[in-house]
Amino acid sequence: MLKVKTFVFNAFQVNTYLVYAENKNCIIIDPACSNANEVSQLLNYIESQKLNPVLVANTHAHVDHILGNEDITSKLAIKLAAHPASHYFYLNALSFSAALGLNLGKVVMPDQELQDKDTIKLGDDELTILYTPGHADGSICFYSSTGNFVISGDLIFYGSIGRTDFPTGNFETLSASIKNKIYTLPNDTVIYPGHGPTTTVGFEKYNNPFVTI
Numbered sequence: 001m002l003k004v005k006t007f008v009f010n011a012f013q014v015n016t017y018l019v020y021a022e023n024k025n026c027i028i029i030d031p032a033c034s035n036a037n038e039v040s041q042l043l044n045y046i047e048s049q050k051l052n053p054v055l056v057a058n059t060h061a062h063v064d065h066i067l068g069n070e071d072i073t074s075k076l077a078i079k080l081a082a083h084p085a086s087h088y089f090y091l092n093a094l095s096f097s098a099a100l101g102l103n104l105g106k107v108v109m110p111d112q113e114l115q116d117k118d119t120i121k122l123g124d125d126e127l128t129i130l131y132t133p134g135h136a137d138g139s140i141c142f143y144s145s146t147g148n149f150v151i152s153g154d155l156i157f158y159g160s161i162g163r164t165d166f167p168t169g170n171f172e173t174l175s176a177s178i179k180n181k182i183y184t185l186p187n188d189t190v191i192y193p194g195h196g197p198t199t200t201v202g203f204e205k206y207n208n209p210f211v212t213i
């Protein structure tokens with residue numbers, strides 16, 4: 001069964017997730033490392049657990065979620081995967097990072113596409129891509145039915161939802177993504193969000209004040 005290891009990186013407290021299989025193959029989702037120390041934390045863990053990184057992927061391309069793309073893809077010599085609708089954010093990432101006072105350095109463009117219903121094979125398990133726009137175009141979730149979890153990016157948080165006041169954000173779209181793609185998963189599915197603590201589908205369905213069933 002797939003396991004999830006969480007790191008919290010940079011001034012925006014982004015959750016970086018390492019998902020790994022029993023055969024040690026792993027995928028790094030949103031490497032948000034903003035300095036050498038955070039890069040080392042991630043790489044040291046991979047080395048200490050003898051994991052074999054096969055892919056970096058982004059839930060969406062807001063600058064705080066992509067800060068470590070360059071360091072991690074180059075040091076591990078692996079590809080970067082994202083939804084094609086997020087290209088606008090990669091192309092404008094340097095100006096967004098300057099506005100936020102974040103030091104992005106170099107922007108890596110994705111070299112692998114992830115589309116709705118695509119699967120990423122990891123050992124004997126797989127992650128299914130759910131396309132969930134509303135917070136930002138190109139936003140995706142990574143769902144494991146056997147592991148009983150979903151990595152949701154900034155779509156939904158514990159008792160909250162992603163902001164919809166950034167470019168391409170839209171509340172109706174976000175609400176539809178949550179209702180159609182998240183609230184339809186089993187109630188005990190664990191949600192690993194882009195910021196803050198984990199929650200479950202069932203808890204949010206009945207307690208989230210912003211999007212109710």
Ligand SMILES: [Zn+2]
Nearest residue numbers: 060062135154
């Ligand atoms: Zn975001």
Ligand SMILES: [Zn+2]
Nearest residue numbers: 062064154194
């Ligand atoms: Zn975020």
